[in-house]
Amino acid sequence: MATRTFTYDFSNEVSGFRKKSSFPSGLFINGEFVDSVDGKTFELINPTTEKSLGHITVASEKDIDIAVEAAQKAFDTTWGLHASGQERGxxxxxxxELIEENIDELAALESLDSGKALAFAKSWDVQEAANVLRYYGGWADKVHGKTVEVDEATLAYTRHEPIGVVGQITPWNFPIWLLSWKLGPALATGNTVVFKPSEWTPLTALRIASLIKEAGFPPGVVNIVPGLGNVAGAAISSHMGIEKVAFTGSTAVGRALMKAAASSNLKRVTLELGGKSPTLILDDCNLDHAAGWAAFGILANQGQVCSAGTRVYVQDSIYDKFMEKFIAVIKRVKVGDPFHPETFQGPQVSKIQFDRIMNYIDKGKKEGATCLLGGQQHGTEGYFIQPTIFTDVKPEMTIVKEEIFGPVGVVAKFSNDEELIKLANDTVYGLAAAVFSENISRALKLANALKAGTVWVNSYNTIRTNVPFGGYKQSGQGRELGEYALENYTEVKAVHVNLSGSPPI
Structure with a gap:
């Protein structure tokens, strides 16, 4: 049993949850919270104050072995093909329902260790996580195969069967929401899970573990094992007992994970990776709407969004008018304590991420881009960065080509749609894009020409539970959300039944 707990008193925070939160912070394996084999822990730092929040247990390679064993036993005895779709749903x-019943506490925990604004943590993260799990609960008894007509002497049909034990690894930017993206389709289709949240933001995953137990899931169906990427993550990606791994994170880590999967048991892999998404502002757009959505596309979640619209291309004839409105919107953004009700942008998640973003800002300045707005730390305490906009950029600049993952955007001009398509597609990524135009024919023509898994027209980052999400090129493979995600977690078996009984010889 685990001896470690996480406790935090929210009484002094401006939040809907104004009491103490306390829950086990050990590894959740086989339905119980346990200490790690080697006893190692990881210190959590509050990104708002830079002060310690305490320590959580982190998994070793041996702990992953134990979790896989528990997951396999559950798959063989109580889950997999032993639990009906109705039961799983x-x-x-x-x-x-339990997430919604505890929404204030979960939102407060999400804001505490990730730094995101409480209002967004509640409505965009925790509530959407509940929506995703409910959606896949509805799918659980509707995953089935087909009868295939062959000839009168043969019956052929397909079965969609669960893969088995799957490993799932998520990053620190949307801890509870991405947890639901992974668990929902995996559990709905009958798989068991070894789930590794980021060691930087594990609190909501650990609290969810308690709710999983309360909900009545059989032991071993879900195992939650926070740990370092190069230890627990590496063990999951190369484990011979894991048949499929799903990962959300950087393209570099995704590439390494694919190598590990290939060199072990050739496990199936789905990847949702980085992006450098373009936002296209056309001369026939609603300028006020475009300015607001473009700012949101850059600054939402402190810019720590894989699909962030950090390359803004504005038609030259409206450039000055757009920039006036765009900068005015950004200047109104409230940066500060994530628990304050007016805050939109909180701190970056960690000192490492803060330093990385500031390094990109310095590179932008050194390479000759104009830092039109921001470019500095906000305040003197916490990992806050001013909303930052660069202009006078060139396609070869680092800040134009590489994913920054912070509140930093670049703005450039274009003259015609043909030029715009080339600029927008000039990237190794292909996760998302947006088109702003009141001419729907023109907007759809551009949307169809963009090499991106998601294209928004006259909005940004409006992700829906029942609509697939994923990327082209180096932004990943496979799709999350919607019916499409179910395909990632089933094997299709074809069964041929000879009705005639007569052999060919």
């Missing part, structure tokens, strides 16, 4: 929907 009922448990997923119950977990969604």
């Amino acid at each position: 009922k448990l997923l929907i119950r977990l969604a």
Whole structure:
């Protein structure tokens, strides 16, 4: 049993949850919280104050072995093909209900260790996590194969069967929401899970573990093992007992994970990776709407969004008018304590991330771009960065080509749609894009020409539970959300039944 707990008193925070939160912070394996084999821990730092929040247990390679063993036993005895779709769906929907019943606490925890604004943590992260789990709960008894007509002497049909034990690894930018993206389709289709949240933001995953137990999931169906990427993550990606791994994170780590998967048991892999997404502002757009959505596309979640629209291309004839409105919107953004009700942008998640973003800002200045707005630390305490906009950029500049993952955007001009398509597609990524135009024919023509997994027209980052999300090129492979995500977690078996009984010889 685990001896470590996480406790935090929210009484002094401006939040809907004004009491103490306390829950086990050990590894959640086989339905119980346990200490790690080697006893190692990781210190959590509050990104708002830079002060310690305490320590959580982190998994070693041996702990991953134990979790995989528990998951396999559950798959063989109580889950997999042993639990009906109706039973699996009922448990997923119950977990969604428990998340909603504890929404204030979960939102407060999400803001505490990630730094995101409380209002967004509640509505965009925790509530959407509940929505995703409820959605896949509805799918659990609707995953089935087909009867295939062959000839009168043969019956052929397909079965969509669970893969088995799957490993899932998520990053620190949307801890609870991405947890639901992974658990929902995996559990709905009958798989068991070894889930590794980021060691930087594990609090909501650990609290969810308690709710999973309360909901009544059989032991071993979900195992939650916070740990370092190069230890626990590496063990999951190369484990011979894991048949499929799903990863959200950087393209560099995704590439390494694919190598590990290939060199071990050739496990199936789905990847949702980085992006450098373009926002296209056309001369026939609604300028006020475009300016607001473009700012949101850059600054939402402190810019720590894989699909962030950090390359803004503005038609030259409206450039000055757009920039006036765009900068005015950004200057109104409230940066500060994530628990303050007016805050939109909180701190970056960690000192490492803060330093990385500031390094990119310095590179932009050194390479000759104009830092039109921001470019400095906000305040003197916490990992806050001013909303930052660069102009006078060139396609070869580092800040134009590489994912920054912070509140930093670049703005450039274009003259015609043909030029715009080339600029927008000039990237190794292909996760998302946006087009702003009141001419729907023109907007759709551009949307169809963009090499991106998601294209928004006259909005940005409006992700929907029942609509697939994923990328082209080095932004990943496979799709999350919607019916498409179910394909990642089933094997299709074809069964041929000879009705004639007569052999060919």
